[in-house]
Amino acid sequence: MSSSKTNSHSKPQPQEGNMALQTHSPSHAHNSNKHGHGVFGDVYTITKDMHADHHNPSFDFQFRLPPLPNFLGSREAREFFSGALAGAMTKAILAPLETIRTRMVVGVGSKNIAGSFVEVIQQQGWQGLWAGNMINMLRIVPTQAIELATFECVKRTMTSLQNKWEEAGDPKLQIGFIDFNLPMSWISPVAVAGAAAGIASTIVCHPLEVLKDRLTVSPEIYPTLGIAIRNIYKDGGVGAFYAGISPTLVGMLPYSTCYYFLYDTMKDSYCQSKNKKTLNRPEMLVLGALAGFTASTISFPLEVARKRLMVGALQGKCPPNMAAALTEVIREEGLKGLYRGWGASCLKVMPSSGITWMFYEAWKDILLVQNGNPF
Template sequence: LKNFLCGGFAGLVSRTAVAPLDLIKTHLITSHGVHGYHKSATDIFCEIWERDGWLGLFRGNGVNCIRVAPCKAIELCTFEVVKKMLSSQGNPFCGVAAPVAGGAAGMAGTLATYPLELIRTRISLQAWSPFLCGSALLCQWLTLGFSALYAGLTPSILGVFPYAATNYFVYDGLRSAYHRATGKRHVPTGLTLLFGAVAAAASSAVTYPLEVARRQMQLGSVALVARNSTLDVVRQIYAEEGFLALYRGLGTTWLKLVPAAGISFVCYEAARR
């Protein structure tokens, strides 16, 4: 229960703190496919500010918080349970307990809260009130059927397992290296923030093309996306826009992940104590 509550709190605080960067990242990923031209992060920031004011920078954050709190709580609880099972003496997966548990945790959180993530993506790109548009959009997706709420789930699942596995593997590796070097049991808060940021940056770089494909599939901004697989979408983006298009918005993502991942892991370590 402690991990569950702490995970939910960590998700709320970290996601709200970086909501403007997450919104800009979503626009960076989708602006070219939708409008046919590139926009910089500065252009998008100024456009949102002029159109909607500072509240516009937090469009979709309410839905995101509703999603992130249970997602992070489920993720941390799953990680602890699976890691404990795999770390038992004699288990053949003992040596890879952290990455396997991390991947399983990421998948569990994603499956449980994915419809809210899809709705949040749509709301974040609306030009009007996020509250009115969000209500109408939710009704629209509900009328289209259950499967419509899971559009783009495949690239999410394909991306979340290696992302979460890499994230926890790097983080646990850095913590273990610190313990071996210093002999201290607890990692200082500053280093916990740093380790979490490094782990998140590494894992996001590995899986970012799948994130781009997922956003495009959610928005239907790639032609004939309904008949394309995840790899087809990645290939199409690469063929039409080049290799760098698969990493559009990665810099903004890293800026967002530094505080978000750090805060999450600080709360996680506090719960473990």
């Protein structure tokens, strides 16, 4: 650096510049806070720090958000917001696969993935692949936010309770003169949290799922969201928006429990085997995809029955319950009918699960770690 540049730093600067130069001096901290940081003062400080670290090999540039507003001050709120962002970004990318999967599961149109793509494009154009995507986005943002935030909160709560029970002794049940110990170590906090996450998101967001399926399967009957809401309410009142809620909960429990349990277990096992604390982004993508694939395969027959119940009224034949729906599928198509659309479902679930976890962990890194709440 030339001497002229060095001397220029020693000359008196405008007030904001002096404030910026003195931010690292304890004796001037009070004055800096009193007068506030000027825009040019902030910029000067940043460029000065970057110049000072230019020759430091450990200097690492990272993207950081400014301090978050007060309503995002709690950890739970930031996890909720991270889940919402992850869900929105994932669905925007994978909406066409969701459209194809829904059509194949309920038996509309072609029976193969490629044929369904061609059929939708021929009938509705490229925009048909995003049919119902507006309601899908409105659905997935609160669903994913509630689901992931509930999972994190219940998992922490259950783990904390187990630790307290271990320290204080397991709960006891007394019947007459006989005492029974109730050990809690066999309960998996991850499995309980996964089940709670599925139940909470389903109860809150089920009406949006019904609307999304109607817009996707029958766009000629329900061309817009407003018309869909009006016609569904006219046909069955508020209860129509909860059509299929029972089979949805029945189907959601095994899927959600397996999904979160598998991801968390695989993540911990992999990190231990590699002697590392966290996964990188490609590893999150792969493990999330594997967890989604396995959980979807286990619970898929229940998903088929659930979809039949939800859209059966549109075709004039709605089974009375889940058992009847499963029986109807087996009678018409055999056991293989229980996995009709499984390929399209995996094509959607695997990237969706992987991308969701990748985005979610990334947003948690930004909103939690970089804003002073390490986890």
